[in-house]
Amino acid sequence: MPKKGNRKRLKFRPGDVCSESVTVADYANADPAVVKSGRLKKAVANAIEKEVKLLCGLEASTGPVQEVLSSAESVCVSGGERDSSEEVEPEEGDGDPKNTRKKKTKRRKESIDCQDGDDYPIDIWLVLSGYIRPEDVCKFALICRNAWTVTCTAAFWTRLYRRHYSLDAELPVRLQPDSLSSMRCLRACVIRSLFHLYEPFSARISTCPPLPDATPNTLLNARCMLFWVKEVSGSRPENLWQFNFKFEMHAPKSKSNVDRSLQLPKRYRDVHTNPDSNCYLLQVNTLHFIYIPHVIMGMTLSLMAINVSTDMRHHRVRLQFQDSPLLRGQRRRAEPGLQVALDPVHSVRLMDWWHPQYPTSA
Structure with a gap:
C-alpha cells in the first residue's frame, strides 16, 4: 500500500484549464500510468464542470446583459466554493482528513437550516388564487397547506366560475349562475361548466376520436x-x-399514514x-x-x-x-x-x- 506522504501533487490548478486545453485524449486515451484509476483527474473535472455551468447559464438566459453577468458571477462563486471545498487534500503532517469531513457535514447542516420559509396568511393565498388558470389548480394546491385550504372554499370556485362566464355562453340550466347559488356540488358544477366556457378544456372534447x-x-x-x-x-x-x-x-382505501390535518x-x-x-x-x-x-x-x-x-x-x-x-x-x-x-x-x-x-x- 502506498503511503499518503508519497501521493503526487497536481502540477496545475483548475483556473489554468480552459476549453481549448481539454481534448478527447483526456477522456478516451488517458494513460493509466499517469492516472492509476483510468479516470479524468479531479481538478480537470471540476474546472470543466465549472466552465460548462457558466456557459449554460449564459446561453439559457434571455434577460439583459447585466442580469446575465450577475447570474454568471453567482454561478462562478458557488462553483468555486464547492470546488475549493472538494479539492482540500491534507499535506504531509498538515492535519487529519476527518476534520475536513466534519466541516463539510457542518456546512451542509447549516445550509439546510437556513432554508426555512415564511408562513404567509391565508388571505394572501386567496388573493393569489384569483390569477390561477383552471389547469394549474392542482399545482397551486400543492404549494402549501394554506394554498390547499383556499381551493376547498366556496369563494375560490365561485370566483373561478365568474372569471370565465359570459352571457352569450350556451350552458345547460343546471350550470347557469342561478343554479350555482347553492353550495352543494359547487365544485363539480364549476368543473363541468369549464368544459363549456374554457377553450382549452372544450378543445379536449372536440378532438376525441x-x-x-x-x-x-x-x-x-x-x-x-x-x-x-x-x-x-x-x-x-x-x-x-x-x-x-x-x-x-x-x-380506494384511505391510508392510515395520511396527515389528518x-x-x-x-x-x-x-x-x-x-x-x-x-x-x-x-x-x-x-x-x-x-x-x-x-x-x-x-x-x-x-x-x-x-x-x-x-x-x-x-x-x-x-x-x-x-x-x-x-x-x-x-x-x-x-x-x-x-x-x-x-x-x-x-x-x-x-x-x-x-x-x-x-x-x-x-
Missing part, C-alpha cells in the same frame, strides 16, 4: 350501476341505437360533494337493436374487447361480467360469466363525470 385508439382498460373491475337504451338520429339514413352503461369504480373542512364538505365521483359512462352506438338482459346491473366488468366485426367494415364490442369483483393479486376466473356482444358498432365513447354529455345524478 369516435373510436379509441386502444381498448380502454379503465373500466376493468368496475360495477355496472345503470343501463339504458335509446334510439338517436345520426348522419346515416337509419337511426342509431345508443347503449349506455354507467360504471362505478371501487373507491389535510382532511376537508366540515363547512366545505357540501362544496366538494359529488354523487358521480369515480363514475364513468360507456356509450356504444350500434346500427341495429340488440337485446341485453338487465341482470348486468350490479355485476362487475371483468373483460372488455374492441375488435373488427365479421363484415370487416365495422367494429365489435364484447363485454364480460362477473358476479363479484376480482381482488388484487387473484387470477382471472375460468368461468366465462355473462357475455354481451354488440355488433356492428358505429362508435364507442368513454366519458368521465365532467364530460358535457355525461348525465348527472344531482
Whole structure:
C-alpha cells in the first residue's frame, strides 16, 4: 500500500484549464500510468464542470446583459466554493482528513437550516388564487397547506366560475349562475361548466376520436350501476341505437399514514360533494337493436374487447361480467360469466363525470 506522504501533487490548478486545453485524449486515451484509476483527474473535472455551468447559464438566459453577468458571477462563486471545498487534500503532517469531513457535514447542516420559509396568511393565498388558470389548480394546491385550504372554499370556485362566464355562453340550466347559488356540488358544477366556457378544456372534447385508439382498460373491475337504451338520429339514413352503461369504480382505501390535518373542512364538505365521483359512462352506438338482459346491473366488468366485426367494415364490442369483483393479486376466473356482444358498432365513447354529455345524478 502506498503511503499518503508519497501521493503526487497536481502540477496545475483548475483556473489554468480552459476549453481549448481539454481534448478527447483526456477522456478516451488517458494513460493509466499517469492516472492509476483510468479516470479524468479531479481538478480537470471540476474546472470543466465549472466552465460548462457558466456557459449554460449564459446561453439559457434571455434577460439583459447585466442580469446575465450577475447570474454568471453567482454561478462562478458557488462553483468555486464547492470546488475549493472538494479539492482540500491534507499535506504531509498538515492535519487529519476527518476534520475536513466534519466541516463539510457542518456546512451542509447549516445550509439546510437556513432554508426555512415564511408562513404567509391565508388571505394572501386567496388573493393569489384569483390569477390561477383552471389547469394549474392542482399545482397551486400543492404549494402549501394554506394554498390547499383556499381551493376547498366556496369563494375560490365561485370566483373561478365568474372569471370565465359570459352571457352569450350556451350552458345547460343546471350550470347557469342561478343554479350555482347553492353550495352543494359547487365544485363539480364549476368543473363541468369549464368544459363549456374554457377553450382549452372544450378543445379536449372536440378532438376525441369516435373510436379509441386502444381498448380502454379503465373500466376493468368496475360495477355496472345503470343501463339504458335509446334510439338517436345520426348522419346515416337509419337511426342509431345508443347503449349506455354507467360504471362505478371501487373507491380506494384511505391510508392510515395520511396527515389528518389535510382532511376537508366540515363547512366545505357540501362544496366538494359529488354523487358521480369515480363514475364513468360507456356509450356504444350500434346500427341495429340488440337485446341485453338487465341482470348486468350490479355485476362487475371483468373483460372488455374492441375488435373488427365479421363484415370487416365495422367494429365489435364484447363485454364480460362477473358476479363479484376480482381482488388484487387473484387470477382471472375460468368461468366465462355473462357475455354481451354488440355488433356492428358505429362508435364507442368513454366519458368521465365532467364530460358535457355525461348525465348527472344531482
